Amino acid sequence: MDAILDVREQTDEELAAEAAREGSDGPAFVALVDRFRQRVWRICYRLLGNEHDANDAAQEVFVRLFLHRGRFDARSKYATWVHGVAVRTCLSLRRGRGRRQRHETTVADDRLEKPVAAPAEDAQRLDVLELLESLDEVDRAMVILKYAEGYSYEELAAIFEMTVSACKMRVSRAREKVNLRHKDTTE
Amino acid sequence: MSIDLLEQLSATEVPAPPAELDREVHRRVNHSLLLLHLAELLFKALPYAMVHLAAGLLGLLSYSFTGGRRADGGDRPATPP
Numbered sequence: 001m002d003a004i005l006d007v008r009e010q011t012d013e014e015l016a017a018e019a020a021r022e023g024s025d026g027p028a029f030v031a032l033v034d035r036f037r038q039r040v041w042r043i044c045y046r047l048l049g050n051e052h053d054a055n056d057a058a059q060e061v062f063v064r065l066f067l068h069r070g071r072f073d074a075r076s077k078y079a080t081w082v083h084g085v086a087v088r089t090c091l092s093l094r095r096g097r098g099r100r101q102r103h104e105t106t107v108a109d110d111r112l113e114k115p116v117a118a119p120a121e122d123a124q125r126l127d128v129l130e131l132l133e134s135l136d137e138v139d140r141a142m143v144i145l146k147y148a149e150g151y152s153y154e155e156l157a158a159i160f161e162m163t164v165s166a167c168k169m170r171v172s173r174a175r176e177k178v179n180l181r182h183k184d185t186t187e
Numbered sequence: 188m189s190i191d192l193l194e195q196l197s198a199t200e201v202p203a204p205p206a207e208l209d210r211e212v213h214r215r216v217n218h219s220l221l222l223l224h225l226a227e228l229l230f231k232a233l234p235y236a237m238v239h240l241a242a243g244l245l246g247l248l249s250y251s252f253t254g255g256r257r258a259d260g261g262d263r264p265a266t267p268p
Contacts, residue, residue, distance in 0.1 A: 025216045033212060041204035046196075055205050062212040063219055128192050148196035175193060182192060 007031040012078035020070045029069070033062055036079070040086045046144050047090040049129065057093050061086045080158040087145075087159055091137050127185075131178045139174040146171055 007015065007027055012035065018028035025033075040061050044054040064085055072081055132140050142160065145151040151159075156167045250256060 024220055025213060029216075033209060037204055037208065041208070042201050045201050051202060051205070055208065055211075058204065058208060059211050059215055063215045066216045067219060067223075128195055131192070143193060144196060147193040148199065150197065178192065 013074055016069065016072050016078045017074075019066075020072070025066060029066060032065070032078075036082050039079075040082065042149060043083065043086040043145070044090055046148050047087070047141055048094065053093065053097075057086075057090050060093070061089045064089060076158055080155070083155075084159045084161070087141055091141060094137060127182075128178075131181050131185075134181050135174050135177060139170050139177075142167065142171050143174045143178075 008031070010018070010028075010031075012032070015028045015032050015035075019026070019032055022028055037058075041054065041058050044057040044061065045051065048054050048057055061082075065082060068085075072078060132143065135143065138160065142156055145156060145159070146153075153164045153167045153171075156162075156171075157164045160167065162170075246256070
């Protein structure tokens, strides 16, 4: 009971240091998985677009966090490091699977999972996802985290290891590109 | 227009994480640990043991035939990895 209370009172960084000393997935690592489960899952689901891939990616993220637990050097917040690992894992999974296959899965999953959604809304949402496919992978991830999850530019800069102004510029350019593509498709 | 489009992204609900996520993470972590330990056994522990067993045997043979130990201490085991 005392051990559980200790784990709850520790900061993420303290737990990470403790997890690095553990030989297996002990109490500190289990507590970290518990703390970051929801956030990692949301990132994976947003970036991959369906539950099956998001589940695979979230598992992969936690395995990578475990295997690389000794590499966290506390130069940034542990949460930022976790989010960075989650984004990079999703991007590499997306690169590994063809765009065509990914799009077909997303469309099929959306139809299966949300049968009661209004057709117009559904079509528009698919439109946005389709338009985002025209973006560079990193830009797409930034736009999704910014607009779907409400991350600030400062958080994006820390996750993508860029300056805040570089993030703002990339998001702005991506938005312009989406705008242009949308005009082209509607005209 | 694009801002409205992009803001629709936040309207999409994210489902709850699957119940089996923790169990699968635990299983995959243990699988990775098992592979790591096997690799360490195969590529570090066994070669170390074989080299030092061979050194011991050579030392024994050398002592049997010549009646003396090697002067450079080469038949003694080094610091373990």
